[in-house]
Amino acid sequence: MKNEINIGLLGFGVVGSGVAKILNDHRIDLQHKLGVPVSIKKVLIKDKSKKRDTILDPEVFTTSLDEILNDPTIDLIVEVMGGITEGKEAIELSLNAGKGVVTANKDVMAESGHDLLRLADENKCDLFYEASVGGGIPLIRTMEDGLASDRITALTGIINGTTNFILTKMKYEKMSYEDALAEATELGFAEADPSSDVDGIDAARKMVILASLAFSMEVKLDDVFVRGMKDIKDGDLELAAGLGYTVKMVGSAEMDEGGIAVSVEPVLFPDSHPLATVNNEYNAVYIYGDAVGETMFYGPGAGSLPTATSITADVIAACRNLLLGVNGKRLHASQHERKLKEDCDRFASYFHRILVKDKIGVLSNLAAIYSKHAVSLASVVQHPSNDQVENAELVFITHRMSRQQHLDVLQELNNTPDVISVLSHYRVEGE
Structure with a gap:
């Protein structure tokens, strides 16, 4: 010995x-x-x-x-x-x-x-x-050992401390993106070149590791749908807060008989959801298992x-x-063949912020577009536009629909004369 x-x-x-x-x-x-x-x-x-x-x-x-x-x-x-x-x-x-x-x-x-x-x-x-x-969060060992007897079906979480720090400063201290990024860099939470963090690449790499382990499948980086936090527009955080939501950059993965879906993107969570309360450079990951149900792991994500x-x-x-004398005894062969979900099999609610011409009939015309694609609306809010012309902003939150329906609605909205632009859109989770 x-x-x-x-x-x-x-x-x-x-x-x-x-x-x-x-x-x-x-x-x-x-x-x-x-x-x-x-x-x-x-x-x-x-x-x-x-x-x-x-x-x-x-x-x-x-x-x-x-x-x-x-x-x-x-x-x-x-x-x-x-x-x-x-x-x-x-x-x-x-x-x-x-x-x-x-x-x-x-x-x-x-x-x-x-x-x-x-x-x-x-x-x-x-x-x-x-x-x-x-x-410092023991995620890998928990999934390999602590949850080995369970079947993990989904996980979602904040896995990049830089973007979470920036969003925290933007929401609670009303900082601009540039000022929040500068402070994150000064404190050492962001690199001199922060693109890997803010563009979602760092989180995407982590999601490849987590999803591969959780689902016993060879998940690849190209399998991850990625939207960076630069897609967050001015006023989005305030609008979301007014509706009871918080914007977070999260990684998500899910698996069912239809395959897997893995993404990194800004997402809206109800303020009552635990992930909405994870602030600054901290990370937190929700893991969903068939037997254990929901578990959450929280702690410092870097340092x-x-x-x-x-x-x-x-x-x-x-x-x-x-x-x-048992080193190298654990085999790592994947159990499941790699299979990706189609957009028509990925479901969520969505937030749409739309700049429209402020005239009679616009709201009903837009509602007809959603109805045409079999999408129902959970809430509709109208705000006056910040510009000087007679425009208005409409905020729609939908009931659950497929990502394909979401994309089809966005395409038709962008081709509608009464719509000036779709300012922003987000998946809504945790209802």
Whole structure:
């Protein structure tokens, strides 16, 4: 039996240094839980001359990945270097070297996770990726273990802290999008280039990981319908609030006999819904199971120590497997064949905000369009337009209809002479 476990840490940025801090600060607790000491033997960096605020011995730092992979005393690799190409290559080399891997790399897991998990199975190695989604929230392990006996049918949640922080500031402090984004960047919640967050790509990658695991299916990034938060128009948040709704950027996935549907987009939730109350940089995910019903997981979605906490939890799981000699025993083959729902099989209520000519008969003409497509209206609100001409804004909230009906109605509205433009539209959930 092993009397110690040594780790090779790939990367020493914000998250990597957080992992080193937790492993050092909690070393006594970890040894008590595992029965053997766990320590970092080598750390892969790019520049050895760079000064680092760490208690690690300078001798542990190296610029050679081969030095780590060829060291037979290193049992486990923790990949926190980031980047799709470099990260994927490092994980592949580690698995082929017979070393288990813990990673936080959502980009790699979203684009190549299925192949890497198969490679881990072939090499009888563990590949854990809890920190790739939800920061400090234990989502992956919950679905793999805690809900293993259930059949997950849907999940929806706020899985990007940057966009949630921006929307919180816009709603409660009446900030502009630009000012809220600037504050998010200043506080470190947004990158210098925030496009991956605000365009929904970051959340889409996380949804690929969650949906693949939840539905035991090879979900791909191209399967995810994505609308970014730039589609949120001036006045939308205020109009929604006046009707008792809150706008959130959410990822959603559902599966039934018709297949799966996965999306990332701005969605309206009733103010009474728990997801409407999740603010700032926090994340929350609802999971729906046949047996358990609804469960919600809430916590910090990013940050050095929350993310490092999830990584360390994976480290503990991998160490236990090593000590028990069962590493690489969990197979990751998909159970279900990939099948996507058609738009006619995806149902929801919708919010339509329409700028129209302010004249007699317009409302009845528009109502006839909805009726023509077998869509009933739950509520209709008229607002005067903000411009100086004689226009008006109509806000319709529909009863449940298919996404195809939604698209057909929008197309006909845009071709109607009385309609100046469809200003915005959102799915409405959580009724």
